[in-house]
Amino acid sequence: MKTVALVSTVGGAGRTTLTAALAVLLARRDRPVVAADIDPQNMLGAYLGLDTFAQVGFGHAIAGRVEPWRGNTWRNAEGVLFAPHGETTLAERMAYEARLAAEPRWLADALARIDFPPRGVALIDTARFPSQQAAQAVRAADLVLCVTPPEPAACATLARCFRNLRDSSANVKVVVNRLNPAREMQRDVLGLLRAAVGDALELAHRVHFDAAMPESLARGGWLFDDVPHSQASHDLHGLANWLDAWLESDVDPDPGSERAR
Ligand SMILES: Nc1ncnc2c1ncn2[C@@H]1O[C@H](COP(=O)(O)OP(=O)(O)OP(=O)(O)O)[C@@H](O)[C@H]1O
Ligand SMILES: [Mg+2]
Known part of the structure; x- marks a missing residue:
């Protein structure tokens, strides 16, 4: 099983949206997720379409x-196995973050305990980077999507954070979300980002802004089902196809080996 962490250095970037969309699109491609x-x-x-907030989890x-x-796991209608964070108080979070700091591989060890086929993938939605949660996810990941x-x-x-991220994980890719090509400023900003992160920023890893994205979510549906021919739906399928191909090419032929966690 491979682990993919979705991180971002600002809030509201779209980590949770992309984690859920990729989970469903990969499950529809018969990949255990x-x-x-x-x-x-x-x-x-x-x-992911569950109608209650899980109380207990990570x-x-x-x-x-x-x-x-x-x-403490749930399965959604698309067959995605979901492990929630659960509801915690501030005091509880301060205590558990101390444990994460003391045990830097807690999450990697927990993931290693799942009995999942080598074709399987774990997608991890994290708290904003830098945080103990994001650091654990990056350390556990075979691929980090920023x-x-x-x-x-x-x-x-x-x-600014990119070197830190790349030092913690061999494979880091940038996914640009909420792209609006009509805004010239975005092109300039992406040019500057490209200069900072090099080939981690690829043309294929872009999802356009689509006002229907939160609307589909609010209705409990998926953008790629509601408006399948939109640019953003096309982008999400493209990202899922790329990830599926990356997972396929990287499957360890020997499931007993150390890498086939
Ligand atoms: N490509 C997009 N086009 C339009 N809206 C989007 C797009 N991607 C995400 N959104 C919307 O942006 C909002 C924030 O997305 P999301 O919750 O996934 O971000 P996040 O990075 O997980 O945020 P947080 O830091 O709060 O965890 C949501 O309302 C979501 O529907
Ligand atoms: Mg989120």
Whole structure:
């Protein structure tokens, strides 16, 4: 099983949206998918179409109050296995973040315990980078997708954090979300970002802005079903195809080996 972490250096970049969309699109391509939420906002379940907010999840497992995975996973209508963060208080989060700081591979070890086929993928939605949650996800990941809007502040913080991210993970790609080519400023900002991150920024990894995205979410549907011929739907399919091909090319032929977690 491969692990893909979705991180961003600003809030509202679209990490949760893309984690949920990629989880569903990969599940529809018959790939076994785990979607794990280690963001205290505990929103990924809602984006995956579950109608209740899970009370118990990673937040409690990290604190040692429950076993990770056991009894606290859900399956959505598309067959995605979902592991929630759960609802935690500020005091609980401060305590569990201390444990994450003391055990830098807690999440990697928890993921290694899932009995999932080598073709499977775990997609991790994290708290904003830098944070203990994002650092754990990056450390556990075979691939890190940095989601960023093409806006000056977002790209400037990503450019500043990029070396740190790349030093923690071999494979880092930037996904530009909410792209609006009519805004000339976005082209300039992407040019500057490209100079900072080099080939981590690829043309294929872009999702256009589409006002229907939050509307589909609010109705409990998917943009790629509601408006399948829109540019953003096309982009999401393209990103899922790219990720599916990357996962396929990187499957370890020996499932008993160390890399085939
Ligand atoms: N390409 C897009 N076009 C238009 N709206 C989008 C797009 N991607 C995401 N959104 C909307 O932007 C908002 C924020 O998205 P999302 O919650 O996925 O971001 P996030 O990075 O997870 O935020 P947070 O930092 O709060 O966890 C949502 O309302 C979502 O529907
Ligand atoms: Mg989010």
